[in-house]
Amino acid sequence: MRVAVVGAGMAGLCAARSLADVGHEVVVHEAANEVGGRLCTRRVGDATFDSGAQFFTVRSDEFSGLVDGWLTAGVVFEWCRGFGSAPDGYPRYAGRAGMADIAVHLATDLDVRLGSRVDDPHALDADAVVVTAPGAAVEWHRTIALLAVLDRSPGLPAPGAIQAPAAPFSFVADNQAKGISAIPAVTLHAGHRLSDRHWDDEGAVDALLTLAVREGVLGDAAVVDARIDRWAHAGPVRPLAERCVVVDERVVLAGDWCGGPKVEGAALSGRAAARAVTTRGPAPPAPDLGTGLA
């Protein structure tokens, strides 16, 4: 079967891998010039930042099987078992060279066409199409990621990150302490309200840096360089219960907005979509992956 996959994020690449591994002819169309989507690793000089997803957790046996393979291949590592003074003990995994590296690994040997935006999946020359572009049918949280190169370590508590959903910056991570950056480089995720407030603000970099200094999350470090990424589709407010959506006999929709708002949900959705296009059966129900990010 000839299958076109739209989107080379976790969902699209998991769908493509599942299909290619059993002999289907797969072409992946990715609008951006790199794979990964929200598995995004940015380089600024010698600094490296995870800008979107910072880590992932594992709850299902199906995803655990995939992650075991990534661990064996050295693509991911167990970063920590939680944050703060009383970590919850559940493993958090991250890409050894950054989260985007997981996507690069998944894309190995796949026919991925970068810079290939698809506006009408029905126009693609394929027997079936899996669309993993963030669904327009659901409401999305927005997140601004502030990426700051520093002159020294910010001195964050082990493992070099703070998770504080109610604080102005809901997650702050020292990418050098995490092991992916050669020099001090901190990712700060503005919480949803702070992100909304500065979404259209041309002075957002300065405003967020000022706030970060006031909040004390940069320690004594001075900022050498800074920029922001705006994530318009950070996570679905209310993901659908279905793992994927069968539109018609050719087109299936998938992504983290189907079944779960996280890396694991995206992977399982992509795999469910691959099963749906080959079997045309109903998608399996989604396990409860929670409504917040991991």
Ligand SMILES: Cc1cc2nc3c(=O)[nH]c(=O)nc-3n(C[C@H](O)[C@H](O)[C@H](O)COP(=O)(O)OP(=O)(O)OC[C@H]3O[C@@H](n4cnc5c(N)ncnc54)[C@H](O)[C@@H]3O)c2cc1C
């Ligand atoms: C700031 C932030 C923090 C996060 N933190 C975590 C975390 O700590 N843990 C966790 O588990 N998850 C986290 N997530 C969520 C996680 O990143 C996502 O759930 C997951 O990566 C979604 O994968 P996906 O394949 O469904 O979508 P995406 O990664 O968005 O992939 C969709 C792809 O489709 C492409 N595309 C879109 N439209 C088209 C088109 N018309 N034609 C061709 N290509 C197109 C896009 O360019 C993109 O590459 C975070 C996300 C963000 C933004």
